[in-house]
Amino acid sequence: MSWKKFAWPALLLLAVLSVLLGVGVGSVFVPPADVLASLGVHFFGMTAPEGLDEITVSMVTNMRLPRVLMAFLAGAALSMGGTVMQSVLRNPLASPFGLGISAGAGTGAALVMVLGLSGGALGIFFMPLVSLVFGLLTVVAVIGFSARMDRDLSSTTIVLTGMVVSLFLNAIMSFLSTLSPAYAQRINLWTLGSFSMKEWSQVLVLAPITVICCLFFMRFSAELDAMTFGEEQAQLLGVDVRRAKWLLIGLVAVLVGATTAFVGIIGFVDLIAPHVVRRFFGSSHRRVLPASALFGGCFMVLCDLASRTLTAPREIPIGSITAFLGTPFFVYIYFVGRRRR
Numbered sequence: 001m002s003w004k005k006f007a008w009p010a011l012l013l014l015a016v017l018s019v020l021l022g023v024g025v026g027s028v029f030v031p032p033a034d035v036l037a038s039l040g041v042h043f044f045g046m047t048a049p050e051g052l053d054e055i056t057v058s059m060v061t062n063m064r065l066p067r068v069l070m071a072f073l074a075g076a077a078l079s080m081g082g083t084v085m086q087s088v089l090r091n092p093l094a095s096p097f098g099l100g101i102s103a104g105a106g107t108g109a110a111l112v113m114v115l116g117l118s119g120g121a122l123g124i125f126f127m128p129l130v131s132l133v134f135g136l137l138t139v140v141a142v143i144g145f146s147a148r149m150d151r152d153l154s155s156t157t158i159v160l161t162g163m164v165v166s167l168f169l170n171a172i173m174s175f176l177s178t179l180s181p182a183y184a185q186r187i188n189l190w191t192l193g194s195f196s197m198k199e200w201s202q203v204l205v206l207a208p209i210t211v212i213c214c215l216f217f218m219r220f221s222a223e224l225d226a227m228t229f230g231e232e233q234a235q236l237l238g239v240d241v242r243r244a245k246w247l248l249i250g251l252v253a254v255l256v257g258a259t260t261a262f263v264g265i266i267g268f269v270d271l272i273a274p275h276v277v278r279r280f281f282g283s284s285h286r287r288v289l290p291a292s293a294l295f296g297g298c299f300m301v302l303c304d305l306a307s308r309t310l311t312a313p314r315e316i317p318i319g320s321i322t323a324f325l326g327t328p329f330f331v332y333i334y335f336v337g338r339r340r341r
Contacts (some may be wrong), residue, residue: 022068072297079296082270103169104138128261135257192317193264221285268326
């Protein structure tokens with residue numbers, strides 16, 4: 001029996017264990033049995049077992065669980081975005097952030113902070129909404145410029161345009177940080193990502209976006225499989241490459257833009273997860289997409305766990321953890337690709 005037949009059960013087990021570990025480990029350790037009991041008490045009205053107090057139930061369900069689920073959803077969203085972009089652009093080092101999504105969202109958030117804008121009735125959703133809009137506008141600008149320079153929307157043109165726009169927007173963020181020293185630390189922390197103080201309302205917004213985008217990506221799994229072999233081959237197989245690129249990149253922009261708007265800029269997850277998953281699940285996107293979502297979610301939960309426990313009570317920005325792990329992985333992928341060529 002091939003060891004790959006155990007890949008799905010192992011991944012599902014890893015997902016469950018990572019969530020239990022993320023919820024249970026903290027300043028106060030909560031055993032897995034108490035975590036499950038707390039969920040039963042809060043969501044299903046079960047009777048609390050002896051020794052489980054209301055404070056523990058509240059801590060598990062209202063503080064730790066929203067944070068862990070937000071981390072899982074963010075990891076899943078970024079990983080699926082990376083999987084799609086690597087296939088669409090036929091570049092193993094491609095990522096959604098190369099399109100300027102993160103830089104655009106960051107610029108929007110920085111403007112809200114520096115200008116002191118208030119969302120009124122939108123409350124905590126105002127800055128994420130502005131960030132999402134800026135991220136989407138950035139992608140539209142990148143694709144628009146690319147289309148004017150290259151009607152065929154070649155992958156090279158899109159990547160180079162995205163890099164130029166990202167550098168320009170990063171310069172704007174640096175300028176805003178320098179212009180407003182009082183907000184510099186807040187802007188810098190946002191650009192490194194965080195899952196601190198996440199609430200159920202945010203989870204309930206990001207969860208349906210992630211699920212719906214995943215279903216759309218699965219709908220286009222055959223087109224993604226074809227595009228992996230090149231645009232000419234995809235066209236011979238009946239794929240409208242230009243339309244598929246617009247649609248898939250637009251969906252990635254919505255998914256990653258929404259994620260970035262809520263949790264800040266977190267890199268490298270979208271690079272690591274697709275490569276690891278393809279090693280165990282093959283190249284078919286019908287398997288790779290859901291597997292990337294699960295693995296990326298597990299990876300992000302464990303990275304978040306490390307960020308809040310390694311230097312407790314201080315918290316390391318999650319972007320620093322993922323960059324520390326992702327940089328050597330990036331170098332490995334780059335040199336492996338050169339050797340194969």
